[in-house]
Amino acid sequence: MAKTGMMARLSELAKRLSFPAASVMLVLGLGLGLALPQTASAQNLFAPAIRVNGEIITGFELNQRARMLQVFRAPGDPMQIAREQLIEERLKLSAARINGVIPTKEEIETGMEEFAGRANLSTEDFLKVLKGAGVERETYRDFIISGVAWRQLVRAKFGPRVRVSDADVSRALNNSGDANVRVLTSEIYIPLRPGKEAEAQALAERLSKITTISAFAQAARKYSAAPSRGRSGKVNWLELNKIPPALRGQILGLAPGQVTQPIPVPGAIALFQLRALEEGKRVTPDYAAIEYAAYYIAGGRTPEALGVAKKIENRIDTCDDLYGVAKGQPAEVLERGSKKPNEIPRDIAMELAKLDKNEVSTALTRANGQTLVFLMLCDRVIDLGEDVSRDDVALSIQSRRLASYAESYLAQLRSEARIVEK
Incomplete structure (x- = not known):
């Protein structure tokens, strides 16, 4: 009865908090026969499990972090990831203390609030969900402290070395003049x-x-809902000026192999990896507006809906022909218009970037996958377009360079550390 009552309370809490109840119950193993592996017997739970340069990581900390990772539904073995994270965090916190970096209470609370906000929860509501899964407040707080301290240390230690010149920004924005990117x-x-x-x-x-690139390709095959998953997520060469302006700066701030931050799009979260960049000698214009048509077909990516889309594609030549296809149907089944590049939904804008005039894409869906989008590029209106903010591009370049310094520094700390695992 106690387990049943706890499951009901957790399920209800998860619903009210828009948090996945299944993940909460998975951690606890309530009613599912699941339990997290223990690193030590109960009486030795607080005994050292790992020593990092003499600093102790206990079995209790390992179990707590693994539980939290299960709540987050992090891919992989939660216990192994917990070991790696806690070892790295000991190294990061030690380096921060040595360099005089100690986050304030306000900075820690802000970090806790910001992370919880990614799940659309307040800090206290987020903590309630964690508590229901057996994760203590201190576990979440320690996780945030290490991240805040490390970011502050990296900025203080390497920030002065990262100088983004005007030439760097100009090169990143090199979609004008006599070069094409x-x-x-x-x-x-x-x-x-x-x-x-x-x-x-x-x-x-x-x-x-x-x-x-290989790791991203593997992740695309496993997790992506886009048709490109069959190609390991790979997209053909795209001219920079056809990519949505808000996304250009992020992509141009990447080195080959690096990935953008998560980008919200309708019904999904998008990630883009830069595989290569090429500068040519052909001048291409920016665009003031993109004209496109979207015809909505019930059924999502079912064979029947895709078959309908293929028949339509075979019988039309231009966007105007879609008016005949939609004749007699509700007005909302066909969307036709001309928009500025930064006003177009990002997923649609990325698909349009792959198309030439009068070409079609059936890669997207709406209504939680229940509606197929028959997308057709009608025209691109040439103009000077909207410039990408130079400040945004400079910030993106700086962020990526700092990340590179941070990765090298952590690797150095790890190589010099004395790590003893029980």
Whole structure:
């Protein structure tokens, strides 16, 4: 009875908090026969499990972190990831203390609030969900402290070395003058399923830290909902000026192999990896507006709906022909218009970037996958377009360079550390 009551309370709490109840119950193993592996017997739970340069990580800390990772639905073995994270965090906190970096109470609370906000929860509501899964407040707080301290240390230690010149920004914005920039990217679209938004966000955050093309390709095959998953997420060469302005700065701030931060799009979270960048000699214009048509077909990506889309594609030549297809149907089945590039939904804008005039894409869906989008590029209106903010591009370049310094510094700390595991 006690277990049943606890399950009901957790389920109800999860519903009210828009948090996945299944993940909460998975951690506790209530009614499912699941339990997290223990690193030590109960009486030795607080005994040292790992020593990092003499600093202790207990079995209790390992179990707590693994539980929290299960709540986040982090891919992989939660106990192994917990070991790696806690070892790295001991190294990060030690380095921060040595360099005089100690986050204030206000900075820690802000960090806790910001992370909880990614799941659309307040700090206290987020803590209630964690508590229901057996995760103590201190476990979450320690997780945040290490992240805040490390970011502050990296900025203090390497910030003065990172100088983004005007030439760096100009090169990143090199979509004018006598040079044309093309980018080779890969993509992952993680679907946002009702009640599992926090899971999707946690997965996206994890995948955004990928630094190799092979790892991103593997993740695309496993997690992406886009048709490109069959090609390991790979997209053909795209001219930079056809990519949505808000996304250009993020992509141009990447080095090959690096991934953008998670980008919200309708019904999904998108990630883009830069595989290569090429500068040519052909001048291409920016665009003031993109004209496109979207015809909505019931059935999502079912064979029947895709068959309807193929028949329509075979019988039309231009966007105007879609008026005949939609004749006699409700007005909302056909959307036709001309919009500025930054006003177009990002997923649609990325698909349009892949198309030439009068070409079609059936890669997108709406209504939680129940409606197929028959997307057709009608025209691009040439103009000077909207400039990407130089400040945004400079910030993106600086962030990526700092991340590179941070990765090298952590690798150095790890190589010099004395780590003893029980």
